[in-house]
Amino acid sequence: MTLEDALGLYSYWIVIFLMMTGFYIVISGKNLIKTIIGLNIFQTSVFLLYITMGKVQGGTAPILRDGGGHSDHHGEGHNHGGEHGEAIHQGSEHGSVVVDHAVQQASFTEDVIATVGEAAAHSGAEYQGVLYTNPLPSVLMLTAIVVGIATTALALALIVRIREEYGTIEEDEILAIDRKSDS
Amino acid sequence: MIDQLPILLIIIPLFAAPLLVLLGSRHLALPISLAVVWSVFGISVALLCRVIQNGPIGYELGGWPSPYGIVYVIDYLSSFVMMFVSALGAIVLTYAPPSIKQEIPFSKHYLFYACYLLCLTGLLGMCITGDLFNVFVFLEISSLSSYALISLGKTRRAPLAALHYLIFGTIGATFFLIGIGLLYQMTGTLNMADIGRRLSEVRAERLLAGLTQFSRTELVAFAFMTVGLSIKMAVFPLHTWLPNAYAYAPSVVTGFIAATATKVSVYAFIRLVYGIFTPNFAFETMPLDTALMIFSLIGIFVASVAAIYQTDVKRLLAYSSVAQIGYMLLGISMSNVDGLTAGIVHMFNHALIKGGLFMVVGCFALRLGSVKLDDLRGAGKTMPLTSLAWVIGGLGLIGVPMTAGFISKWLLLTAALEHDWWPVAVLMLLSSLLAVVYVWRVVELLYFSEPSDKAKRAKEAPALMLIPTYIVIAATVVFGCWTVYSAGLAQKAALALLAITESGIAPGGTP
Amino acid sequence: MISPIAFLNPENMIWISLALPLLAVVLIFLFGKMPNIREACTIGISVVLFGVICSLASHVFAGERPTWRLSEMLPGFEIAFTVEPLGMLFALVASGLWILTTIYAIGYMRGHHEINQTRFFACFAIAIFAALSAAFAKNLFTLFVAYEVMTVSTYPLVTHHGNEEAKQGGRVYLGILLGTSVAFFMLAIAWTWSVAGTLDFTPGGILTQASLDGKITNMQLSILLGLFAFGIGKAALMPFHRWLPAAMVAPTPVSALLHAVAVVKVGVFSILKVVVYIFGIDLIGGTHLDVTNQTGMSDWLCYLAGASILLASLVAMTKDNLKARLAYSTISQLSYITLGAALATTDSVIGGGMHIAMHAVGKITLFFCAGAIYVGAHKKNISDMRGLGRAMPFTMGAFLIASLCIIGIPPGGGAWSKMFLAIGAAERGHSFLIAALMISSLLNIAYLVPIPILSFMTPKGQEPLKYKEAPLMCVVPLCITAVGSVALFFFADQIYAWLLPITTISGN
Structure with missing residues (x-):
């Protein structure tokens, strides 16, 4: 791997760095709030992973302005990640099988679905000369962010209750109190 | 209407839960949620019947065709798992009122019911969906609500146990999410059947191109997803969250979660291995079968021995659950029909047995106010029916013939021999003797000890709790003698799963 | 309308005889609060059951092999019943003695004011049900169930007293029986299944073909035999015999019917069944024409059984507690039957089968006597029984007669079975084993005969004991069984004729 390749994957390095940082905080943190923050960072890194995979340089939001017709020419996915390039490339070929199939159906809805699907299936698609970015990962991440917020909120609520009961949010102190009450 | 059953199964509990919160009524919550769980059970039975009659059902959400839209796939395996999850969900909730009246403040009851329904939704959703990202979403729905349910426990340790579970669970779910992302990046689809198909195409082309058959992305994705699910399944050594979570949760919650949650994760794991990656990949390229075998066996022994030394019945059963998960994984990792059947049927049998036993423990908790072994002493004299239920359920856990536990153990044994896994067969049988020790320890306490102060004052559990408990306990005996709808269905599910692997065509991909 | 005669065909009689004990369980619980009706039901059903079994026997010994299938528990594993002579004999013994034991138990339990009598009688009936199911089992799977x-059903009987001693005894009992059956027996069955592809009891055995096909080597067959021999812990083969003395904490009727007849006999019966119908006598005995070089497959088991016979007899001599002595005597006698199976000749197997009946009748008499002595005189130890015979002449007389049966002195029925076993050992050329059988008989005399003899002597320096016989309900059954043990001596040729078909491959 040349230096250029390594740098070209910078978004992944960021993801991995964030992931490891978050994970380390979760494992090492004795303060419950810090643990939860670590968990947050950990989750955020995954959001980034998804978003970088969906982004197409120079691509725009996939909004279809008019219906009808179809393009015979499918845009090659502008992939972002070096290592996964080959797999994505192959994926694209299979995507076209799907699209061809849709063409035979020659129905408008099918076509639109197929094209949107195509866009979703790759890092982006060109439709009638416009390059679109893949919307699906962003949409997925919206859901994941909601999940993440719910998790954090629940965790914080639990910590509030723990603090009410034990008067501390340091895990080793809580465990010490528990051990004391056991014996 | 009949065609819409799959979505109703999810929608009804999903919408009932916020409704309960909005109503905020402490008196309406119980009847509404009872109606919901029993209708959900009815729907899942209806779905199961349809699958038995007409074969797998595919349901496209909003009419969007697969693989672009989300599909629900109801085949033998998913309808079987949904059937027992909803059955236990319904029966445990029927049993719940006296127990939660004692263990949860009345003002929080409607919240409890709302969380319970959400948890059920999540579990059923994980079973029914054919979309990988959907699995993650439902996984989190069920997990978040179960964290909340566990934190309702009476002691002050409950919130901390719930928080630990939350941290572990979130890490597991996030690992799973990473795996999904990598798979999506590779195949450009989220439909599980579609991913499986495209993966096999990619593999074929890589072979043609002279590359190794499996790309690194695939390996990494598989590793992340396996570890993520292993946390949720509580596979040794990733089980550390489980004993505390089970021990400090309200009795009803423990009963429900122990019977269903880990099983559904096992279900997701089966789907992952057999529906997306192939067993060939998982067990031959990746040494997952050896790894699972080793971890399962170590887990079975360590957890069983740990169970023997517990001083609290709930923790004892919790450790036993960790051990029992090992049996399921052993079966699954054999990747032959018998083994897979054994794994699937053990999900069902163990759900019955462990659900029943935790319900028994709930009865003890209600009358004795404690589940410490010391307080259980001599309770056989004052609570004879509850104690008898423990004995029968315990025999099931040991795997004595005429109980459900025997069926799974027997299938697992014959599968292991068929697979020529002699040491596994022997170790498995030896380990089941450990179950004798921890079950009988309690039996001896119940019947042969001088009654403790609490046991002396106790009286028999109310009929409202005893009857559902006995229904589940009786089911362990019924399904130990009559297995058409347990082992029979599990075998069909196993055959269908293995057929996918062989032909490369998954049901639901093209419904 | 089906006429009652046509309805009572052998097939239906199978399930009727299995259902009767279960009906008894229901009735016992139903009339739990009314002891007289409860016991009347038990006796009534046991008499009807014996009648059904007898008429079934007339069909079976005439050569019929009725079969009744219940259901498939798992695909390929069916719960089904076929009656063949060996099982028929066992069922006859178990159901016949159930009547006497029930009568005896009523006298004993009431004489002792035992608690939980309803549970006691119910579990007893379940145990009889299990014994009959085992006797009639069509395949190993059913037998195992x-x-x-x-x-499991006898555990509450063993721990009936519910005290610390009962708990300890129950622990050993359950631990060994469940442990061996799960660890060895179940493994052996699954192995047999994976090799032979069936578990049905078939005349001539099912493993011969697998052995010819090379699916299992002779060494492996020998190991498999070991798994069965040790896995069937109820046969009390040393070193897995500890449960039997431990089970003596149970009330005496339990020890009598279950630990001299039903439970232990299920053990040795299973071993005989496995040897005869799973392995095949020819395969084990090395006389199969097509299988070479497998003599000695069961030699180790022969010697182990021989050692078990001698050791248990020696231990029995050291026991002063009468029930403990009888327990070790039982271990020794059970090994006779195991030995008969392991020798695997026609005579030895029939001798083993015959000994099931002979020993059952003899040993149940001895246990009845032990119980009667306990009820009448509250004595457990042999050393205290000197002079007791004068106070309890019937009991001690019966003890003496039954001892003859166990030892094998004519006119005790045991004489015949031991003779056939010795013939079998001679056929195999195991002179050591013949010697072991002789020595063991001498030991039997040494530990059994002095008890009644001394009891008829005057106690040293004491007033004659002023005890009386136990209640009539205790004494009558033991007299009947004592007479039965002599009667069997004259019926031996009949039993031989009944059992002969099991050893021929064309038994059907």
Whole structure:
């Protein structure tokens, strides 16, 4: 791997760095709030992973302005990640099988679905000369962010209750109190 | 209407839960949620019947065709798992009122019911969906609500146990999410059947191109997803969250979660291995079968021995659950029909047995106010029916013939021999003797000890709790003698799963 | 309308005889609060059951092999019943003695004011059900299920007193029986299944073909035999015999019917069944024409059984507690039957089968006597029984007669079975084993005969004991069984004729 390749994957390095940082905080943190923050960072890194995979340089939001017709020419996915390039490339070929199939159906809805699907299936698609970015990962991440917020909120609520009961949010102190009450 | 059953199964509990919160009524919550769980059970039975009659059902959400839209796939395996999850969900909730009246403040009851329904939704959703990202979403729905349910426990340790579970669970779910992302990046689809198909195409082309058959992305994705699910399944050594979570949760919650949650994760794991990656990949390229075998066996022994030394019945059963998960994984990792059947049927049998036993423990908790072994002493004299239920359920856990536990153990044994896994067969049988020790320890306490102060004052559990408990306990005996709808269905599910692997065509991909 | 005669065909009689004990369980619980009706039901049903079994026997010994299938528990593993002579004999013994034991138990339990009598009688009936299911089992799977049901259903009987001693005894009992059956027996069955592809009891055995096909080597067959021999812990082969003395904490009727007849006999019966119908006598005995070089497959088991016979007899001599002595005597006698199976000749197997009946009748008499002595005189130890015979002449007389049966002195029925076993050992050329059988008989005399003899002597320096016989309900059954043990001596040729078909491959 040349230096250029390594740098070209910078978004992944960021993801991995964030992931490891978050994970380390979760494992090492004795303060419950810090643990939860670590968990947050950990989750955020995954959001980034998804978003970088969906982004197409120079691509725009996939909004279809008019219906009808179809393009015979499918845009090659502008992939972002070096290592996964080959797999994505192959994926694209299979995507076209799907699209061809849709063409035979020659129905408008099918076509639109197929094209949107195509866009979703790759890092982006060109439709009638416009390059679109893949919307699906962003949409997925919206859901994941909601999940993440719910998790954090629940965790914080639990910590509030723990603090009410034990008067501390340091895990080793809580465990010490528990051990004391056991014996 | 009949065609819409799959979505109703999810929608009804999903919408009932916020409704309960909005109503905020402490008196309406119980009847509404009872109606919901029993209708959900009815729907899942209806779905199961349809699958038995007409074969797998595919349901496209909003009419969007697969693989672009989300599909629900109801085949033998998913309808079987949904059937027992909803059955236990319904029966445990029927049993719940006296127990939660004692263990949860009345003002929080409607919240409890709302969380319970959400948890059920999540579990059923994980079973029914054919979309990988959907699995993650439902996984989190069920997990978040179960964290909340566990934190309702009476002691002050409950919130901390719930928080630990939350941290572990979130890490597991996030690992799973990473795996999904990598798979999506590779195949450009989220439909599980579609991913499986495209993966096999990619593999074929890589072979043609002279590359190794499996790309690194695939390996990494598989590793992340396996570890993520292993946390949720509580596979040794990733089980550390489980004993505390089970021990400090309200009795009803423990009963429900122990019977269903880990099983559904096992279900997701089966789907992952057999529906997306192939067993060939998982067990031959990746040494997952050896790894699972080793971890399962170590887990079975360590957890069983740990169970023997517990001083609290709930923790004892919790450790036993960790051990029992090992049996399921052993079966699954054999990747032959018998083994897979054994794994699937053990999900069902163990759900019955462990659900029943935790319900028994709930009865003890209600009358004795404690589940410490010391307080259980001599309770056989004052609570004879509850104690008898423990004995029968315990025999099931040991795997004595005429109980459900025997069926799974027997299938697992014959599968292991068929697979020529002699040491596994022997170790498995030896380990089941450990179950004798921890079950009988309690039996001896119940019947042969001088009654403790609490046991002396106790009286028999109310009929409202005893009857559902006995229904589940009786089911362990019924399904130990009559297995058409347990082992029979599990075998069909196993055959269908293995057929996918062989032909490369998954049901639901093209419904 | 089906006429009652046509309805009572052998097939239906199978399930009727299995259902009757279960009906008894229901009735016992139903009339739990009314002891007289409860016991009347038990006796009534046991008499009807014996009638059904007898008429079934007339069909079976005439050569019929009725079969009744219940259901498939798992695909390929069916719960089904076929009656063949060996099982028929066992069922006759178990159901016949159930009547006497029930009468005896009523006298004993009431004489002792025992608690939980309803549970006691109910579990007893379940155990009889399990014994009959095992006797009639068509395949190993059914046999195993019945075997385990029996283990579990007898646990409450063993621990009936509910005290610390009962708990310890129950622990050993359950631990060994469940442990061996799960660890060895179940493994052996699954192995047999994976090799032979069936578990049906078939005349001539099912493993011969697998052995010819090279699916299992002779060494492996020998190991498999070991798994069965040790896995069937109820046969009390050393070193897995500890449960039997431990089970003596149970009330005496339990020890009598279950630990001299039903439970232990299920053990040795299973071993005989496995040897005859799973392995095949020819395969084990090395006389199969097509299988070479497998003599000695069961030699180790012969010697182990021989050692078990001698050791248990020696231990029995050291026991002063009468029930403990009888327990070790039982271990020794059970090994006779195991030895008969392991020798695997026609005579030895028939001798083993015959000994099931002979020993059952003899040993149940001895236990009845032990119980009667306990009820009448509250004595457990042999050393205290000197002079007791004068106070309890019937009991001690019966003890003496039954001892003859166990030892094998004519006119005790045991004489015949031991003779056939010795013939079998001679046929195999195991002179050591013949010697072992002789020595063991001498030991039997040494530990059994002095008890009644001394009891008829005057106690040293004491007033004659002023005890009386136990209640009539205790004494009558033991007299009947004592007479039965002599009667069997004259019926031996009949039993031989009944059992002969099991050893021929064309038994059907």
